[in-house]
Amino acid sequence: MTITNVDLSSCDREQVHLVGAIQPHGVLLVLAEPELRIVQASTNSADFLDVPCERLVGQCLDGLLGEENTAAIRTQLVKKELANATHLISVPFLSSQNGVVHISGNRINGLLLLEFELSAGTVEMIPAHAYSSRLQDMIQQLYGSAGLLSFLSVVVEQVRILTGFERVMIYRFDRDGSGMVIAEAKETNLEAYLGLHYPASDIPEPARRLFALSPLRHLPDVDYVPVPLFPDQSPLSDGSPVDLSHSFLRSVSVMYTSYLRNMGVKATLVMPLLKSDKLWGLISCMHHSEPKYLAYEQRFPVELLSRMLSLRIGDLENLDHYAYRTQLIQAYCQLIGEMGRAKNYHDVLFGSKINLLNGINADGAALLENGKVTLLGITPTAYQVGLLAEWLAQQKDAVLVTHCLSYNFQAAGEFSAVASGLLAIRISRVNLTWVMWFRPEVLSETHWAGDPKKPVIIDDEDQESRLQPRTSFALWKETVRGYSHPWLDCEIEHVSKLQQNLHDILAEQTYQLIQLNTELELSNQALNNFVYAASHDLKEPLRGIHNYAELLRLEEDEHLSGQGHQRIETILYLTGRMHHFLEALLEYSHLDHIDQDFQIRSITPLVEEVVDMLKNANPDDCITIDIQPAMPDILCNSTFVKVIFQNLIMNAIKYNAEAVKTIKIGCYTTNGMPVFFVQDNGIGISSEFHEYIFQPFKRLHGHKEYGGGSGVGLALTQKAITQHGGRIWIESGEGKGSTFCFTLTPEHVEERGE
Amino acid sequence: MRPLMIVEDSDEDFEVICWALQKTGCTHPIIRTERAEEALSRLFPGLPQIDRIDQLPCLMLLDLNLPGMNGLQMLKELRQMKQKLSTPIVILSTSDNPLDIAACYRFGAAGYIVKPFKLEQYIEKIRDLTRYWFNTITLPEEKCDE
Structure with missing residues (x-):
């Protein structure tokens, strides 16, 4: 097509x-x-x-x-x-x-x-008198009609009576410029054109523009001989011919007369039907048997009628969809009301009772937000919606309406069964946020007035290879694929209103989020500064207590009883633990003060550096550490990466009771993303604790077991990983050794279904 | 014997430092001031330095966290003065913040010791300190006398 x-x-x-x-x-x-x-x-x-x-x-x-x-x-x-x-x-x-x-x-x-x-008659003949009774009749008839189509069928009948043309049709343009005969009155012996489609090329864009300009075009005789102007030299200084766009007598295109001749038409009268100043359709009168001239007085009432009709078209169309419009307005009010109450508009759009599909004639809907797809009803897959979004991102318009998506976006042919109709509104250009509604394909038979694929014939014999309009107007039946029911104006209006609301909500949310973030950042910083200062200030008196207890032990030992001696030892042990604790706290808060210096680094040398240091610190242990030689280069902060490996390897050594402690460090790839791991043959961690181990100061063992850590190591590790946008998890069971896995890059968002 | 000056506001810390000095066998007389301002006025009482070179401390142990002028400010103050002090200054502080350490060296500290948590380490550090500053510095003087 x-x-x-x-x-x-x-x-x-x-x-x-x-x-x-x-x-x-x-x-x-x-x-x-x-x-x-x-x-x-x-x-x-x-x-x-x-x-x-x-x-x-x-x-x-x-x-x-x-x-x-x-x-x-x-x-x-x-x-x-x-x-x-x-x-x-x-x-x-x-x-x-x-x-x-x-x-x-x-x-x-x-x-x-x-x-x-x-004039047609004598000077006494005044148009209003001659046609007043007919006009009155007509208006009477028009009042009786309900709905647009029945109204138009009255109009064509009346126009035929008023003008005497053998055929009067109303032709409505579609969005793509093609058209369809939606009302017709004709002599019984003529072939019916009602219901026929005409390709956009039949009334091309320049012709449509000219039709919209003048209230009436009349071609009394298709075989007229054009009358030139004298002198043929233009009176305009630049020599260009005078623009006859608005002239009633203007000669018409050769294409047009050939087209009419091919159709067997001898004379025409065409009036535009405008809706909100845009060409909506045409009243087209045709005479087949002979030329037909309609004088000024005879044309006047029909011109008046077409103007009147133009004023009423919007209302009549609305009348047709009155119930549906009301339903849409109700749905809109419900959605907006809910969004006002709910914290998250997303939940409202995809609620179980009230959602995006309420009221509107669509089978599916989708929201695309920051690359995340949420689906509702019958839709293309999340992946396909993603493709669609990429295409939408290239479109200029903030509202996209089509009932033949695959003709605009070829890749949509794959899912034209569920989404031939697409109504999409852009909520945010920055976040690429779109809301979409889908309509399924409706297979239908369209009756074309002639083969729409051959709108013109190129006459090759002519040197200039002049175009000729097609000669065949034989009924051309076509099964139309890739089309849904077209979207109605009231539907577009409905989603446009929603777009405005969502846009406002998003803008407000963004503003609130920025504020919250700023506050959070400030309070985080304040807290960190506090932790740093407090732990620092606590260290001093603590050291004093520890020093004095030691002095007591060293200098006053002979004065102390056995129990007194024991109590001094307890003071020393407790202050020692508190010292460790404060050191860990300082280290944890210190991570925030490290330079955010991210560079592409190769990981293997960093790991080797850490391993050398740890081996030096534990020279007595029998440790085998196997490092994968060529781990990938990653955009990272080397200080953080060292913190991560240091803590993980330290844990692997510490929580290990085997004679030979075996540690394996490496990297594998899942979905294109490198996943690093540190694997040991240690004591393992029972799965019930997996979710707690990354919390600061969470310990699974007594203070005197396994070297008595501060409980901050894994929290530090997690914090350093989070700074990269990555995440850490553990694969382990009690007595089975542990494998800590982590990523150092943000993950692609997963698709989320209904 | 030239004195050793200790600028330390905490009585407890002062006691521990003295204890450690005693343990390492240090016999230098000790001048203690609790505040940096007081230390400055003792060092520069208005007399030409050359006249009392023997009374000038041979080493100063300076705490950073002091009431009023802090240790770092005192270092800066000494730098700006016309009269230059020949006494080496070693910082003795709780802080192990690399920024603090770097700043002290930048403004002329001769050394930096983080106050240890354990007495054992305290003695070790003070021993290192006295060994370095007293023995190596006095040695050439003795040679000169010969």
Whole structure:
């Protein structure tokens, strides 16, 4: 169903508004203000005005219309801006045809364009009178209709009656520019176009732009001969042709007339339907049997109708989805209410009762936040949502709406069954936070008016290889894949409102988090400083007590009883323990004062350094330490790394009752991440204690067993590992030896399911 | 014999230092001041130094954590003075903070001893100290006399 771009670009190249020619059912004069001197005239002027164009050019308007009419026009010119073609006056004209001439004008390129058109009847005939009863009828009918489609079916019927065109259709544009006939009134013998789709190339972007500009386009005869302007040299100083975009008489594109001929159309009348100033659709009238010209008075009521309809489209669409809109508003209010109460919006969006899927017609939803995916309902896998997020990150828009995702993002073809429709809102660009809703694929049969893959034929015989519109309009049935039901405006509105709320919540949370972090940092620092100062100050008197107890023992030994001697020994033992304790506390708080100097270092030499030092400190023990020779290089702080290995190896030596203490140090890789380990054949740790051993001052053994550590070693190790963003864990059982494993890099966040 | 000056506010620490000095056989007379300001005024009583070279301490043991001017400030003060003090100053402190140690050496300390926790170590350190400063310094004088 992809539409080749060749047609669009070729129509872009054909600048239909700069053709410099008009259709033959009126006369165009180009005038210079303020003297109203004619500078260019269409060459058919003699047919309507009885004056050949050569004589008109150079003349002033009063010479043609008389002073009274010219004065009336001047009054209008002062009053009106004339950005669009506007009816100025209707004058009885002294011509053989004894009719009325309607003059309308618009200003462009600093020039005034006047268009002359003959009236259908006599001067007495005023449009409102002629059509007032019909208009009244029509309005009566329109009031009776409920919903957009039934309303439009009344409109097409009424337009057909008003204009006498054999076929009247309402054509609605989709987001991709393709369109569909949603209402039709026609002569019974004609083939029905209702329900047919037309590719975007049928009414390409430049044509859509021109349609939106003018309230009505009329092509009375497909086989008309374009009337050039005289002189053919442009009155503009830069030589470019006068822009006829707003002119009712403007000649149309050759592509357009060929297209109509291929369809068997002889005459057309097209009015745009605008919704909030954007082209929503078209009222398209076609005549098949013969050319059909609709005079100014006859066009007037239908033009009025299309304008009225434009004003009502939004309301009518809303009316169609009234119940659904109410449901969405309720869901929105519930979500917002809950988010106001809850601490964490994440819990609300994925709650069991109230969640992202409340009220909205979607089968699944997902939240992507800091690389973490949370899923709800029927969705692509977390991995696929991650892919989607990468694609979303490249999009400019903060709200992304598509009902054919795989056509926009090819990789989504894999999961088009669950997510052909995607509605995504960006909450934060910095954290790459998106909320998404998914709609499943709906296989449907689309009826195209002709093969949509061949919108144009390139005529190779022609030297310029000119494009020709397709000739076949035979019904083309296509099973459409990769499409979901389209998203409705009220759904987009719903998620946009949520986006605003989530955005506000996130901004507030970020602000609070920054504040909390700052406070926490300050209080942590204060605590550390306190610990450092306190343990330091405690050391002094403690040393005094210890010294004096020793003095007592050394100098007063003969005066002490056996029990007194024992008590002195106890004082010495207790003060000694407290001293150790304070030293450990100092070391623990000292870690925060170490320079945060992180560099790529190779780990093996650092470990060897630590091992040498420890071997020197325990020369009597029989220790075998096996170090893996080439452990990977890691971004780390060498002081911290030494602290880590020193404490782990020290523990491996200390908590080991074997005759030969065997320690193995190495590294393996899981999910691309290096995991270091220190393995021993020591006493092991029963699994029930695994979660406690990293707490500071937590000891599993008596103070006099296994060298009586301070209980801070593993806490120090963990702290040093945390500084790298890594984590530590233990694999051990009682009597089985211990293996301490740790990482020195932050782990990738795991995907979390529903 | 030139005296040994000890600047130490804690009576307990002073007692332990004296005890350790006695244990190592040090016989130098001891001048104690509790505050740094007092030590400065004793060292510079207004007389030209040359006249009382014999009374100047041969070594000063200086505590860091003192009331009023602390040990480090005293070192700085001595540096800025016109009259230079020939007495070597050894710091004797509880602090084992590398920053403190480095600062003391930067401002002219001749040595730094962390006050040990065990008396045994105390005696060892004081013995090292006296051996170094008294024996090696007095030795050349004796040679000169010969």
